[in-house]
Amino acid sequence: MEITTARIKELREQSGAGIMECRKVLLEAEGDIEKALLLLKERSHLKAEKKKERVASQGLIEAYIHTGGRIGAMVEVNCETDFVARTDEFRKLAHDIAMQVTAIPPQFISPEEIPQGADVEDEVDCLLLQPYIRDPSLTVQDIINETIAKVGENIKVGRFARFELGEQ
Secondary structure, three states, X not given: OOOOHHHHHHHHHHHOOOHHHHHHHXXXXXXXXXXXXXXXXXXXXXXXHHHOOOOOOEEEEEEEEOOOOOEEEEEEEEEOOHHHHOOHHHHHHHHHHHXXXXXXXXXXXXXXXXXXXXXXXXXXXXXHHOXXXXXXXXXXXXXXXXXHHHHOOOOEEEEEEEEEOOOO
8 A cells, every 4th residue: 555645744743753653554554544543642652661660860840820820830750861851842741741730730640649548539639640631532641651652761740739829
């Protein structure tokens, strides 16, 4: 099957994956963009799992203050190298996570942090399990996995703080 350059470009714009990866997935999906996107999503999850144990000691701290200045958040997002920490993809991810913390206040980063017997709703109280504010069909962990697949390094949320005027 012949895959056109326009088709590869379309998939690349939607997914952010590399040109050769897009071509390969389109061949597997027989030219079907939707099927190719699903294959890319599965692969990004597998890539993230492989990199999960790697040390992420670099990164950046991102702050987001919502319009009006009444709510804000700071997040520490870690990666393996300072080179990746300076990329646009990583900076965008850190900014989006700070916005997420501002929009839906989590109590914990991951389910592993939740104390035994605690009365919490995993989906709301755990940052990584929350529906992503820009696309509720994805979780915050999904967007982290997509960025891991793009940059090729492990990425973790180190910590966060949320501030709301009048709350202590």
